Amino acid sequence: MTGKAARSPRKAKGHGGERREEILTAALRLFGEFGIHAVSTRQIAAAVGISQPTLYAYFSTKDEIGEELHNRAFAQLAARLTQLPRSRILTQEDLSAALKAYVDFGLEQPDAYRIAFMLETATHRTQFLTKPDLPAGSRESFGVLHQMVVALHEQALTVDLDPDTLAQSLWAGLHGLVSLLIARPGFPWVERQHLIDSHLGLLAGAVLRR
Amino acid sequence: MTGKAARSPRKAKGHGGERREEILTAALRLFGEFGIHAVSTRQIAAAVGISQPTLYAYFSTKDEIGEELHNRAFAQLAARLTQLPRSRILTQEDLSAALKAYVDFGLEQPDAYRIAFMLETATHRTQFLTKPDLPAGSRESFGVLHQMVVALHEQALTVDLDPDTLAQSLWAGLHGLVSLLIARPGFPWVERQHLIDSHLGLLAGAVLRR
Amino acid sequence: MTGKAARSPRKAKGHGGERREEILTAALRLFGEFGIHAVSTRQIAAAVGISQPTLYAYFSTKDEIGEELHNRAFAQLAARLTQLPRSRILTQEDLSAALKAYVDFGLEQPDAYRIAFMLETATHRTQFLTKPDLPAGSRESFGVLHQMVVALHEQALTVDLDPDTLAQSLWAGLHGLVSLLIARPGFPWVERQHLIDSHLGLLAGAVLRR
Amino acid sequence: MTGKAARSPRKAKGHGGERREEILTAALRLFGEFGIHAVSTRQIAAAVGISQPTLYAYFSTKDEIGEELHNRAFAQLAARLTQLPRSRILTQEDLSAALKAYVDFGLEQPDAYRIAFMLETATHRTQFLTKPDLPAGSRESFGVLHQMVVALHEQALTVDLDPDTLAQSLWAGLHGLVSLLIARPGFPWVERQHLIDSHLGLLAGAVLRR
DNA sequence: TATGAATGAGTCTTCATTCAT
DNA sequence: GATGAATGAAGACTCATTCAT
Numbered sequence: 008m009t010g011k012a013a014r015s016p017r018k019a020k021g022h023g024g025e026r027r028e029e030i031l032t033a034a035l036r037l038f039g040e041f042g043i044h045a046v047s048t049r050q051i052a053a054a055v056g057i058s059q060p061t062l063y064a065y066f067s068t069k070d071e072i073g074e075e076l077h078n079r080a081f082a083q084l085a086a087r088l089t090q091l092p093r094s095r096i097l098t099q100e101d102l103s104a105a106l107k108a109y110v111d112f113g114l115e116q117p118d119a120y121r122i123a124f125m126l127e128t129a130t131h132r133t134q135f136l137t138k139p140d141l142p143a144g145s146r147e148s149f150g151v152l153h154q155m156v157v158a159l160h161e162q163a164l165t166v167d168l169d170p171d172t173l174a175q176s177l178w179a180g181l182h183g184l185v186s187l188l189i190a191r192p193g194f195p196w197v198e199r200q201h202l203i204d205s206h207l208g209l210l211a212g213a214v215l216r217r
Numbered sequence: 218m219t220g221k222a223a224r225s226p227r228k229a230k231g232h233g234g235e236r237r238e239e240i241l242t243a244a245l246r247l248f249g250e251f252g253i254h255a256v257s258t259r260q261i262a263a264a265v266g267i268s269q270p271t272l273y274a275y276f277s278t279k280d281e282i283g284e285e286l287h288n289r290a291f292a293q294l295a296a297r298l299t300q301l302p303r304s305r306i307l308t309q310e311d312l313s314a315a316l317k318a319y320v321d322f323g324l325e326q327p328d329a330y331r332i333a334f335m336l337e338t339a340t341h342r343t344q345f346l347t348k349p350d351l352p353a354g355s356r357e358s359f360g361v362l363h364q365m366v367v368a369l370h371e372q373a374l375t376v377d378l379d380p381d382t383l384a385q386s387l388w389a390g391l392h393g394l395v396s397l398l399i400a401r402p403g404f405p406w407v408e409r410q411h412l413i414d415s416h417l418g419l420l421a422g423a424v425l426r427r
Numbered sequence: 428m429t430g431k432a433a434r435s436p437r438k439a440k441g442h443g444g445e446r447r448e449e450i451l452t453a454a455l456r457l458f459g460e461f462g463i464h465a466v467s468t469r470q471i472a473a474a475v476g477i478s479q480p481t482l483y484a485y486f487s488t489k490d491e492i493g494e495e496l497h498n499r500a501f502a503q504l505a506a507r508l509t510q511l512p513r514s515r516i517l518t519q520e521d522l523s524a525a526l527k528a529y530v531d532f533g534l535e536q537p538d539a540y541r542i543a544f545m546l547e548t549a550t551h552r553t554q555f556l557t558k559p560d561l562p563a564g565s566r567e568s569f570g571v572l573h574q575m576v577v578a579l580h581e582q583a584l585t586v587d588l589d590p591d592t593l594a595q596s597l598w599a600g601l602h603g604l605v606s607l608l609i610a611r612p613g614f615p616w617v618e619r620q621h622l623i624d625s626h627l628g629l630l631a632g633a634v635l636r637r
Numbered sequence: 638m639t640g641k642a643a644r645s646p647r648k649a650k651g652h653g654g655e656r657r658e659e660i661l662t663a664a665l666r667l668f669g670e671f672g673i674h675a676v677s678t679r680q681i682a683a684a685v686g687i688s689q690p691t692l693y694a695y696f697s698t699k700d701e702i703g704e705e706l707h708n709r710a711f712a713q714l715a716a717r718l719t720q721l722p723r724s725r726i727l728t729q730e731d732l733s734a735a736l737k738a739y740v741d742f743g744l745e746q747p748d749a750y751r752i753a754f755m756l757e758t759a760t761h762r763t764q765f766l767t768k769p770d771l772p773a774g775s776r777e778s779f780g781v782l783h784q785m786v787v788a789l790h791e792q793a794l795t796v797d798l799d800p801d802t803l804a805q806s807l808w809a810g811l812h813g814l815v816s817l818l819i820a821r822p823g824f825p826w827v828e829r830q831h832l833i834d835s836h837l838g839l840l841a842g843a844v845l846r847r
Numbered sequence: 848t849a850t851g852a853a854t855g856a857g858t859c860t861t862c863a864t865t866c867a868t
Numbered sequence: 869g870a871t872g873a874a875t876g877a878a879g880a881c882t883c884a885t886t887c888a889t
Contacts, residue, residue: 026873044254048859058875060861069859124400125335168415172407176394176416183393184386190334197381205378206386213423258884268850270886279884446869464674468863478871480865489863544820545755588835591827596814596836603813604806610754617801625798626806633843656852678880688854690882699880 027065029055031079034072039118043073043126073122080116080123081148087112088151097158099215105155106181106207109148113185114203125186149178159215166216173214180210237275239265241289244282249328253283253336283332290326290333291358297322298361307368309425315365316391316417323395335396359388369425376426383424390420447485449475451499454492459538463493463546493542500536500543501568507532508571517578519635525575526601526627533605545606569598579635586636593634600630657695659685661709664702669748673703673756703752710746710753711778717742718781727788729845735785736811736837739778743815744833755816779808789845796846803844810840 033054037046048069052059066072087108093101113120153174160170184206188196196202243264247256258279262269276282297318303311323330363384370380394416398406406412453474457466468489472479486492507528513521533540573594580590604626608616616622663684667676678699682689696702717738723731743750783804790800814836818826826832 042254044252047857049857057873059859060876061874063860064873067860166419168419169407172412172415175407175412176419179393179397179416180390180420181393182397183389183391186396187389187392197379197385202382202385205382206389209376209378209386209423210390213419257882259882269884270851271849273885274848462674464672467861469861479863480872481870483864484869586839588839589827592832592835595827595832596839599813599817599836600810600840601813602817603809603811606816607809607812617799617805622802622805625802626809629796629798629806629843630810633839677878679878687852689880690855691853693881694852697881 026055026057026061030057030062030065030072031076035076035118035122038073038076038126039121043122073126076119076122077126080119083116083119084109084112084123085147085151088148097155097162099159099164099211102152102155102159102215103207103211105152106177106210107203109152109181110185110203110207113181114188117189120185120189124182125190149174152177156214164216165214177210177214180206236265236267240267240272240275240282241286245286245328245332248283248286249331253332283336286329286332287336290329293326293329294319294322294333295357295361298358307365307372309369309374309421312362312365312369312425313417313421315362316387316420317413319362319391320395320413320417323391324398327399330395330399334392335400359384362387366424374426375424387420387424390416446475446477450477450482450485450492451496455496455538455542458493458496459541463542493546496539496542497546500539503536503539504529504532504543505567505571508568517575517582519579519584519631522572522575522579522635523627523631525572526597526630527623529572529601530605530623530627533601534608537609540605540609544602545610569594572597576634584636585634597630597634600626656685656687656691660687660692660695660702661706665706665748665752668703668706668756669751673752703756706749706752707756710749713746713749714739714742714753715777715781718778727785727792729789729794729841732782732785732789732845733837733841735782736807736840737833739782739811740815740833740837743811744818747819750815750819754812755820779804782807786844794846795844807840807844810836 030051034046034051037050037054048062049059051069051072052062055062062072066075088105091101091104091108093104153171156165156170156174156177159165160173165173184203187194188199188202240261244256244261247260247264258272259269261282262272265272272282276285298315301311301315301318303314363381366375366384366387367380369375370383375383394413397404398409450471454466454471457470457474468482469479471492472482482492486495508525511521511524511528513524573591576585576590576594576597579585580593585593604623607614608619660681664676664681667680667684678692679689681702682692685692692702696705718735721731721735721738723734783801786795786800786804786807789795790803795803814833817824818829818832
């Protein structure tokens with residue numbers, strides 16, 4: 008008890024959660040477009056076509072919207088990677104497909120990727136003191152890559168480096184491409200698909216034993 | 218003599234430029250620590266030991282401070298890369314040294330790197346409509362890498378891909394590592410130097426013809 | 428006993444009046460605990476186990492709940508004083524018993540006493556302009572004391588002062604003790620019952636002719 | 638550190654504190670008239686003729702205004718009682734003068750008295766858990782009465798009751814009169830000065846040995 | 848040059864209340 | 869009779885910025 012009368016429970020489910028989804032959709036777009044800090048609850052409400060207070064029937068805080076979006080983004084990426092068809096015995100092609108899936112996700116859903124991996128909020132120093140670094144979905148996403156690398160490593164299909172390092176290096180390679188393409192659309196990139204294919208080819212080539 | 222005890226020490230005025238530097242230094246630290254949006258002009262002023270309005274004698278806007286920092290960060294990185302000793306005829310080792318320098322810069326000056334490459338502000342969609350994408354320093358930094366790759370390409374020391382693509386791929390690889398290490402210090406990374414060395418080795422190995 | 432688990436159990440509806448009572452009971456407790464201003468209709472509704480709008484089926488306004496509670500508190504006190512057994516010909520002991528009953532009421536039902544006599548609301552200047560000062564129950568409560576004093580005065584059992592003044596002075600003495608004990612539970616009071624007994628003894632001694 | 642950048646210091650002293658005084662004066666009147674909870678910072682600002690944010694240059698919180706007023710009220714009362722001329726060897730008349738001073742203070746400065754002794758804020762249950770009951774000034778005010786009673790007790794000038802109890806009983810008697818007169822101006826009181834004189838006479842008579 | 852003082856616009860959030868169902 | 873959903877108005881508070889001095 009904090010010394011105030013107990014709060015009444017929030018989070019009603021309007022029409023089976025449709026409103027909630029509308030809010031999340033609008034917020035995702037706005038956060039992605041302007042950055043979380045630059046978007047006000049008024050703007051979100053207006054984008055959904057509801058009043059500001061109505062927002063608070065579905066989320067008890069602006070941050071809560073951000074968190075939900077954050078979690079969902081991770082969950083989507085994890086799902087995408089997890090649901091990939093894969094050979095019974097993992098092959099190098101399976102890994103390549105996963106790398107491609109990661110990049111595709113980021114570029115198809117840049118707002119979600121931004122919220123998941125590129126937002127200031129969840130990443131500033133002070134917060135490390137109180138919050139765990141990444142939500143479950145995050146480790147899960149990375150986990151898929153990691154497990155694949157381990158599996159290939161066990162088949163001696165990777166270069167001669169410990170799989171943990173390889174996996175982290177791969178992740179860095181993927182994240183670098185996605186985040187730059189998202190954040191710097193105006194940069195004079197070479198043809199995008201060519202860049203992606205080449206980059207993924209180089210990453211795979213660097214990590215996999217030929 | 219103002220005689221006021223318990224007042225931030227009024228630093229010697231010196232020539233106007235010094236004050237400006239102090240402001241930038243304080244702002245860089247604060248922006249890096251709390252995020253640009255979470256830092257107020259009041260905090261900056263307080264950190265420097267001046268009044269809020271005095272800030273406006275040096276910068277006409279809070280954003281202007283951010284932009285200056287942004288530009289400087291790029292300039293620093295560019296300088297670092299430009300001033301690297303290099304063989305008369307560019308070698309693969311020269312490129313490797315540049316890659317290392319890039320990463321070192323990012324990790325030694327995470328605040329600057331953040332402001333240059335990872336900040337929400339100044340990189341969001343709407344702004345692309347009105348502003349050019351990257352300041353001069355940016356293209357310059359990338360330019361160094363690019364020129365190196367071109368030079369090596371001309372010596373047939375790179376793999377068989379157009380040098381533009383190779384350079385951009387390299388940049389992505391570098392940025393991915395630096396930005397993740399900065400943004401996710403809590404992640405269970407393998408030993409940092411080992412990760413860096415391995416990652417750079419893989420990147421170089423992927424791009425350079427052996 | 429609202430059975431706090433998760434959701435308050437929807438009590439059997441019964442006849443409309445019961446609901447109303449439940450609301451009043453819950454509101455009295457909450458108002459007493461947190462202060463009228465700090466309690467929202469949502470909290471009251473939640474405490475009763477009904478929805479916020481349902482409140483408005485029983486009371487057309489939050490203030491109306493407060494007023495009803497206010498009136499009831501007075502009525503209770505009046506009833507307590509009125510129902511006191513008393514000698515056919517009023518004695519000094521009858522008055523003493525009434526004084527004790529007043530204090531007992533206040534300390535046994537501090538929430539009710541608060542609402543009746545100590546609440547900011549309904550007692551502030553502006554409201555005196557439009558509203559009569561005290562509800563019927565109020566004058567009635569005081570009336571009992573007043574009548575007693577008058578009766579004793581007629582028997583020449585009081586000190587030599589007009590009975591109106593004596594009665595009002597007595598009331599002040601009672602209210603002062605009750606309100607301080609309620610409002611300042613943390614004050615280093617002497618043993619409570621001793622304080623009460625002594626105080627009432629002094630009041631009676633001051634007013635009654637020996 | 639709460640995870641936000643340090644706050645810059647507030648509480649500037651406008652024109653040697655004049656503004657601050659204006660704010661306190663306006664707030665005292667408004668709080669007294671409508672109750673603390675019913676007064677908004679906007680209203681206070683408007684009453685002073687300044688903007689809402691300007692308020693925050695002098696007080697960092699609405700509550701802080703209330704606390705300052707609270708403390709001042711106690712300090713005033715304490716000063717009033719302390720500065721009373723008194724015989725070298727305390728007499729019964731000295732006590733009577735103090736009783737009168739207490740009542741006079743309350744009736745001359747009803748807003749201050751309200752804030753000191755009658756406000757909901759500082760007196761609700763939950764707060765007892767975290768806050769000490771009364772500020773220093775409070776015990777000090779009561780302390781003057783208490784010391785007087787003790788002094789008279791030592792001269793055997795009081796009735797036969799322990800002085801702590803006598804002092805608390807006296808306080809209750811005083812507070813009851815003042816608070817009722819303040820809170821119930823519409824009640825059909827007998828002539829005010831007569832009531833006061835009689836009440837104080839009765840209190841003194843009850844407590845002092847004749 | 849520097850600042851004390853001030854502010855309009857805006858932040859998130861909570862409230863009592865209403866209405867269609 | 870009851871409610872899920874919604875809202876206008878208001879709450880305290882913070883911001884970047886200006887201006888007279």
